[in-house]
Amino acid sequence: MLKLAELYAPVADDIQCSADIFRDELISDQGFISDLCQHIGQFHGKMLRPAILLLSARACGELRPEHHTLAAVVEIVHIATLVHDDVLDDADIRRRAATVNRLWGNERAVLLGDFLISHAYHLCSSLDSQYASRLIGKTTNTVCEGELMQVANRENFELSEPEYFDIITRKTASLIGTCCRLGAYYAGADPRTVRRMEEFGVSLGIAFQITDDVLDLTGDEAEAGKSLGRDVEKGKLTLPLIYYLGRCTPAERERLLTILRADDPQRHRRVARTILSADCLEYARDAAYAHIKKAVQALDELPLSDARSSLAAMAEFVVTRRQ
Amino acid sequence: MLKLAELYAPVADDIQCSADIFRDELISDQGFISDLCQHIGQFHGKMLRPAILLLSARACGELRPEHHTLAAVVEIVHIATLVHDDVLDDADIRRRAATVNRLWGNERAVLLGDFLISHAYHLCSSLDSQYASRLIGKTTNTVCEGELMQVANRENFELSEPEYFDIITRKTASLIGTCCRLGAYYAGADPRTVRRMEEFGVSLGIAFQITDDVLDLTGDEAEAGKSLGRDVEKGKLTLPLIYYLGRCTPAERERLLTILRADDPQRHRRVARTILSADCLEYARDAAYAHIKKAVQALDELPLSDARSSLAAMAEFVVTRRQ
Numbered sequence: 001m002l003k004l005a006e007l008y009a010p011v012a013d014d015i016q017c018s019a020d021i022f023r024d025e026l027i028s029d030q031g032f033i034s035d036l037c038q039h040i041g042q043f044h045g046k047m048l049r050p051a052i053l054l055l056s057a058r059a060c061g062e063l064r065p066e067h068h069t070l071a072a073v074v075e076i077v078h079i080a081t082l083v084h085d086d087v088l089d090d091a092d093i094r095r096r097a098a099t100v101n102r103l104w105g106n107e108r109a110v111l112l113g114d115f116l117i118s119h120a121y122h123l124c125s126s127l128d129s130q131y132a133s134r135l136i137g138k139t140t141n142t143v144c145e146g147e148l149m150q151v152a153n154r155e156n157f158e159l160s161e162p163e164y165f166d167i168i169t170r171k172t173a174s175l176i177g178t179c180c181r182l183g184a185y186y187a188g189a190d191p192r193t194v195r196r197m198e199e200f201g202v203s204l205g206i207a208f209q210i211t212d213d214v215l216d217l218t219g220d221e222a223e224a225g226k227s228l229g230r231d232v233e234k235g236k237l238t239l240p241l242i243y244y245l246g247r248c249t250p251a252e253r254e255r256l257l258t259i260l261r262a263d264d265p266q267r268h269r270r271v272a273r274t275i276l277s278a279d280c281l282e283y284a285r286d287a288a289y290a291h292i293k294k295a296v297q298a299l300d301e302l303p304l305s306d307a308r309s310s311l312a313a314m315a316e317f318v319v320t321r322r323q
Numbered sequence: 324m325l326k327l328a329e330l331y332a333p334v335a336d337d338i339q340c341s342a343d344i345f346r347d348e349l350i351s352d353q354g355f356i357s358d359l360c361q362h363i364g365q366f367h368g369k370m371l372r373p374a375i376l377l378l379s380a381r382a383c384g385e386l387r388p389e390h391h392t393l394a395a396v397v398e399i400v401h402i403a404t405l406v407h408d409d410v411l412d413d414a415d416i417r418r419r420a421a422t423v424n425r426l427w428g429n430e431r432a433v434l435l436g437d438f439l440i441s442h443a444y445h446l447c448s449s450l451d452s453q454y455a456s457r458l459i460g461k462t463t464n465t466v467c468e469g470e471l472m473q474v475a476n477r478e479n480f481e482l483s484e485p486e487y488f489d490i491i492t493r494k495t496a497s498l499i500g501t502c503c504r505l506g507a508y509y510a511g512a513d514p515r516t517v518r519r520m521e522e523f524g525v526s527l528g529i530a531f532q533i534t535d536d537v538l539d540l541t542g543d544e545a546e547a548g549k550s551l552g553r554d555v556e557k558g559k560l561t562l563p564l565i566y567y568l569g570r571c572t573p574a575e576r577e578r579l580l581t582i583l584r585a586d587d588p589q590r591h592r593r594v595a596r597t598i599l600s601a602d603c604l605e606y607a608r609d610a611a612y613a614h615i616k617k618a619v620q621a622l623d624e625l626p627l628s629d630a631r632s633s634l635a636a637m638a639e640f641v642v643t644r645r646q
Contacts, residue, residue, distance in 0.1 A: 106429075108471065122461055130451070133447075137444045140445075141438070145353060148435070
């Protein structure tokens with residue numbers, strides 16, 4: 001298992017600097033709001049997006065103060081989506097801590113998500129150029145579309161593979177692609193490199209989400225540190241299921257749909273058992289690996305550096321992780 | 324009763340132009356998202372914020388294309404807050420149309436609110452300068468704080484008048500103040516005028532919210548075109564109640580708190596009846612008028628114009644309206 005701390009070594013101080021900006025941005029004169037923000041500080045977890053942004057900067061040119069600010073911005077955006085996701089998914093646990101909705105109810109969770117996203121844009125607008133504000137605004141438009149598409153396709157057991165990829169590209173991969181683009185752009189990279197870095201991030205993001213979806217189906221809740229099985233519970237088709245439904249017999253299809261529609265707390269375990277014997281997880285993992293291969297190829301033209309090696313290793317981490 | 328169309332006459336074409344920008348910004352390649360956005364087009368209602376921004380521009384100097392964009396931005400921000408408010412308030416009707424949460428559930432309403440706010444920032448970042456992005460970001464930070472404070476004070480029957488004013492200043496008046504500031508600033512007004520215009524907007528916004536709270540208690544649902552009585556239902560103290568609780572006898576206090584805590588669909592009517600005889604509504608209306616007077620004074624130094632007259636008349640409209 002790869003250790004993230006080792007991969008993050010080229011930007012360890014920069015990640016800390018971004019975490020400080022994150023914390024300072026969210027201080028409020030209202031004590032209870034600062035308390036809420038301190039609680040969600042626990043959701044930082046892997047700090048994947050800030051690390052990828054900062055490593056992209058380091059791998060492409062000079063890491064500047066703007067990068068620290070932007071790394072905090074993308075982490076705030078990400079955590080805002082987690083807080084609202086937990087409301088939509090009715091989740092109890094996040095990074096081994098209680099979710100905001102569980103502790104303080106859906107209303108505060110919705111408003112806290114709004115507060116966070118507002119601060120992300122506010123922090124972003126503190127930079128001299130509008131480039132980041134425009135890109136972050138465009139990206140969050142896309143993320144919201146992906147999330148809306150996902151909700152609109154609940155209980156849609158006809159969801160196709162291209163539709164699935166469209167949804168995860170928008171809701172997950174677009175923000176990671178933007179991290180890489182921002183890292184490269186503000187490091188002074190040429191337009192081709194900026195574009196290739198975004199491709200790296202998008203491919204890595206797709207692989208990340210496929211892996212997340214597989215973990216939701218087959219992972220261990222204690223190991224993952226968050227509520228699992230939510231996709232099945234919420235009628236959300238993911239790649240292993242789409243693959244299964246596309247190749248099984250009509251009788252098998254009926255059997256699986258019956259399980260999916262049943263009101264049974266063990267439903268996702270039963271789904272996992274059903275598809276385990278049908279190479280579905282292998283298929284999903286292969287798809288994730290294919291995207292990781294594409295991601296790593298996008299790094300081909302970068303000069304060799306510790307940061308580039310870390311990015312390549314992170315691509316591998318994304319598909320081998322268990323949380 | 325003042326007619327809004329007459330007050331808006333100096334900027335009628337400009338309001339239409341902003342409405343077009345609003346509509347174009349929210350077009351998505353996903354048909355169902357465009358449908359959702361078309362539905363919320365019905366929530367436009369009074370278009371108070373765009374009108375105030377545009378009239379402020381016209382009253383202070385030259386109305387420029389940036390103003391049309393910004394008028395669309397503030398309306399999108401406002402409608403995003405309405406969509407999330409309706410989730411928090413569990414409201415059924417908004418501007419005589421069904422709320423998003425009622426039609427499509429809380430999940431889509433939360434995500435649609437996120438989609439709208441994202442587009443507001445995205446549209447704002449299309450301007451050349453960062454000034455508006457910074458101000459809008461700062462303002463939405465404040466609005467979210469106000470909303471969080473409001474939720475945190477549910478069932479707090481000790482809420483003081485200064486606390487109430489702090490909450491409504493943040494959640495409502497700050498955005499209207501920002502409309503006036505943006506209008507003046509982008510029209511080339513000097514710093515003193517920009518500041519005075521913001522004061523106009525903040526005072527008008529406070530009066531607006533006091534009036535809204537009075538209407539929620541005593542208004543007619545058919546006339547208002549939205550769900551009423553929500554404040555009492557959600558344990559939200561507003562000015563008439565705060566005034567009553569601050570001056571009544573201990574026995575009267577106990578009686579009112581018993582009504583407020585009861586699970587009774589006619590609760591807010593009973594509250595309204597209780598305080599009707601105690602000058603509480605007059606007190607709240609007087610407070611609203613005091614702020615309107617302050618608002619109109621802030622216009623003193625502006626050159627005479629149709630736009631200035633409209634702003635002064637809108638201040639009056641805000642406290643005399645019945646919806």
